[in-house]
Amino acid sequence: MNNKKSECRLICERECAKKENKNIKDFTLARKIYNQYKKSFKKESQAYSFVRIIRGHYGEHHRKVATQPKPLNYDHKNSIIPYKESLNSPARVLVLDIETAPLKGYFWQLWKQNIQINQITNDWFIFTWAAKWLFEDKIYSGKVTGKEAIKQDDKRIMKGIWQMLNEADIVISHNGKKFDMPKLNTRFLLNGMTPPLPYQQIDTCDSARKMLAFSSNKQEFISIAFGSPRKLETGGFELWDSCYKGDEKALAKMEEYNIGDIVSLELNYLKLRPFIMPHPNMGLFIMDGLQRCPSCGSDDLQDCAKDYRTTVAVYELKKCKCCGASSRVRKQKGTPKEKHGILSSSPR
């Protein structure tokens, strides 16, 4: 059986690599392969799934392009980020947000509750997700249907977001380290899926908390402070309740709300970026020998009048003209003779 399977795959790999097949659509190519090698395949769909996997198209049909993507305007008044920046970094950076269903259960009082596990009648699951690749216009989203919400079945919508996470080098979210990522991973696990390939994380909430002092670190507060579009009104808990009961309109509203969050999250990230430390090193995704800004990957760097000093070494500082982040070169300043005279203090 396994030998048979690998033979099918080999045939598909060979056919996909052929120059004359490059522009043929997945389905047509699969049919062509199947008709040519009928004996090697059990059915035509087998060739189709191999072609999709080999071409990296597998899972695409689980992603739905959102119906109301808000057009992004990168040239808006306060923006310092030119749109051309997207050309600088080949990293796949995913901007992500999810909306989950609450837990349902029995409880006796309002305050100081210690709810036992047998008091939980319904565990949480995922209502909707929304995601986009940084600097791209298309917004993807997934939403459970009314029937799925009643059954609390998010398995179908998990496939699309799994595929995107699997492709992502870096994932941007607001409070994703504590909320979105563990939640998604739990649903992947409970739906019998494997973890997506590893990715680095940027958590705008976490970074704001560590590096800045906004009066609130909620995404909505930061968005308003930046003059980004306001979050849509959700209508409060009733929306979550209606979604739970499988109300299609409420679920559509939840998805729209989720998409709105993605748009402001991307704008907030770009504003916060020079203050995010440490930022995943974008230079590692380019590696062309040029000195590149770790935060955005630009090679448009300015020398600084100031150096960076650790307790025993001096390094040249650079400031990025594109995103405003500062970084230091990795080679120490000074000749071996000059460095020879540097002592390290001994506080013990």
Ligand SMILES: [Zn+2]
């Ligand atoms: Zn930069």
